Amino acid sequence: MxxxxxxxxxxxxxxxxxxxxxxxxxxxxxxxxxxxxxxxxxxxxxxxxxxxxxxxxxxxxxxxxxxxxxxxxxxxxxxxxxxxxxxxxxxxxxxxxxxxxxxxxxxxxxxxxxxxxxxxxxxxxxxxxxxxxxxxxxxxxxxxxxxxxxxxxxxxxxxxxxxxxxxxxxxxxxWFEGFKEFHVTKDQGEKQIVIWESDGTCHYISQTSALPIYKEISRILTYYYDIETFKQIFSWHHAAGDFIVRPEQGKIHVRLITIRGYGCLTPFHIEEKDKKVHILPALLFFFLTLTLRMRLDRFNGTGKTAILGKQVLNSTIEGFLFALDEKSSAYDFGDLRSGFIEFFQQFNLEQIIDLLENLLESCHPDSSETTVIKANIESHGQFLYSIFKNS
Structure with missing residues (x-):
């Protein structure tokens, strides 16, 4: 050649x-x-x-x-x-x-x-x-x-x-020009987000400044979630650099660069006669998994497992609900945002934590992630419950 x-x-x-x-x-x-x-x-x-x-x-x-x-x-x-x-x-x-x-x-x-x-x-x-x-x-x-x-x-x-x-x-x-990989890092003992520039330099921003990134990731993953078949993108991980970002004039652009799988992860059977019965339970399964995975990263992409602060959950919920608004016009199932909020509010705190623990067992993350999630799962559930209780 x-x-x-x-x-x-x-x-x-x-x-x-x-x-x-x-x-x-x-x-x-x-x-x-x-x-x-x-x-x-x-x-x-x-x-x-x-x-x-x-x-x-x-x-x-x-x-x-x-x-x-x-x-x-x-x-x-x-x-x-x-x-x-x-x-x-x-x-x-x-x-x-x-x-x-x-x-x-x-x-x-x-x-x-x-x-x-x-x-x-x-x-x-x-x-x-x-x-x-x-x-x-x-x-x-x-x-x-x-x-x-x-x-x-x-x-x-x-x-x-x-x-x-x-x-x-x-x-x-x-090739997504101008988009960069990002990860959680530690700077002077404090968790921050580092955006890696193409020339090898790093740009550091606070977790608060990075919240729009996580909101957009949540919206994108929910956008690709199929309400009727329950299919979703999985598995994705911040540590793998699956999502990349491009800050531009005060706005954050996000792209997803890889898909390892796309399928139904819920235990529900998809049959036309009872499809509507399972839409909200399946959506809850997707949402709770989303909230857990959104908080997981590895320091600088390859280090120890890190869990992001609970403020990321607010951004995750915002992105998720925004995407449901977009889906309401595409599917004939009414107001999905209101329907999901009402459905979530039917569960008490103990039930939410039980659901999260069951998800942890079924998702099979690696052992280091399991340890981190278990240590935070109760406070994670309490935070979600309080947000929806006050909605």
């Missing part, structure tokens, strides 16, 4: 990475998985694991396959220009980070001499990642098609590249 139009970079490294260079030969993942902070660690033995170079070459093969078909499809959509192969002059590939399932790459394309287009290329080499990537591509494409508004990236194509070290799966998606 001709690599002349490609150039390769690793985020945090100033210079281009070439075949044969030290970084090119580093293992991409394995017993000593790379992280951006540990990318210079020494490799002492030759092995057959996929290297950074293997991965970058495979990404170039994916992009150039079938005369750049998938890439040109993406360029045509994002630029609204019909791009021909001979108009693509340069493709820069940046290895951005290493996640639990994917190793995302940023793709920057120069075409027509001076036009540029940016994409994300998610790639998977592990068995869990390979089993997820095709399904995720289909889920994103399906939800983008079925919803009038989208908070997900456009998906342009998926394929698998065979190498002598195994298969690598890729799908090309929209």
């Amino acid at each position: 001709d690599l002349n139009c490609f150039c390769f970079f690793i985020s945090g490294e100033a210079k281009e990475v070439f075949p044969g260079s030290l970084l090119w030969e580093r293992p991409l993942s394995g017993e000593n998985p790379l992280s951006l902070s540990g990318i210079h660690s020494e490799q002492t033995t030759k092995d057959t694991r996929i290297t950074i170079g293997d991965y970058l070459v495979a990404s170039a093969r994916f992009l150039s396959k079938n005369d750049f078909l998938i890439l040109k499809s993406g360029l045509n959509i994002v630029s609204n220009i019909c791009v021909q192969t001979n108009q693509i002059s340069n493709i820069a590939i940046f290895l951005e980070k290493h996640g639990a399932f994917y190793h995302p790459l940023k793709i920057q394309v120069v075409f027509h001499g001076n036009c540029t287009g940016s994409f994300v290329l998610n790639g998977a080499v592990s068995k869990p990642g390979l089993s997820l990537i095709g399904n995720e591509y289909q889920l994103i494409a399906s939800l983008n098609k079925s919803h009038s508004k989208s908070y997900l990236p456009k998906a342009f194509g998926v394929d698998f590249i065979k190498t002598d070290k195994g298969r690598i799966g890729f799908f090309l998606g929209e």
Whole structure:
């Protein structure tokens, strides 16, 4: 394959990475998985694991396959220009980070001499990642098609590249320009929210200033919740960087960049004759799960489990109820906001806490999260109960 139009970079490294260079030969993942902070660690033995170079070459093969078909499809959509192969002059590939399932790459394309287009290329080499990537591509494409508004990236194509070290799966998606990952952190012993800038610097804001972020996340997840089938996006996690943000002139824009699953998580059977009977119980199940997961993160994304302050619950409720108002006009079930509030108010405090504890058992979070949730579940339930009691 001709690599002349490609150039390769690793985020945090100033210079281009070439075949044969030290970084090119580093293992991409394995017993000593790379992280951006540990990318210079020494490799002492030759092995057959996929290297950074293997991965970058495979990404170039994916992009150039079938005369750049998938890439040109993406360029045509994002630029609204019909791009021909001979108009693509340069493709820069940046290895951005290493996640639990994917190793995302940023793709920057120069075409027509001076036009540029940016994409994300998610790639998977592990068995869990390979089993997820095709399904995720289909889920994103399906939800983008079925919803009038989208908070997900456009998906342009998926394929698998065979190498002598195994298969690598890729799908090309929209790059959300200016959006950043965020996490809870500790600064001088106080919890704050850190927004990571693309140049490696950090922007710190208080939990109070970050409340609009959590309100918008709650609204987006409720927007994608299906009132009739009880299907929802799951599982999502702040620690995984699933949501990204872009502050702009006093307003917070939020996007969801991944979907690991979309289905019904409630114990209710969906039958037309009693669908209305289960709408509010299923919605309560979704809401309580939402409130628990909204408060969970890991310090700086990879540290110990952290739980956000209870003020996040007010924002979660606001986003949830706002989305119910939007859904009331789309479904023939009356005023969903009022109906849900009245339904919630039928439960006493002990029942709310029991429901939360049952949810904790059924959701199977990891042990560190379970410990944190159990320590806060009673106060969590009391806070929810007091909010709805005074509604």
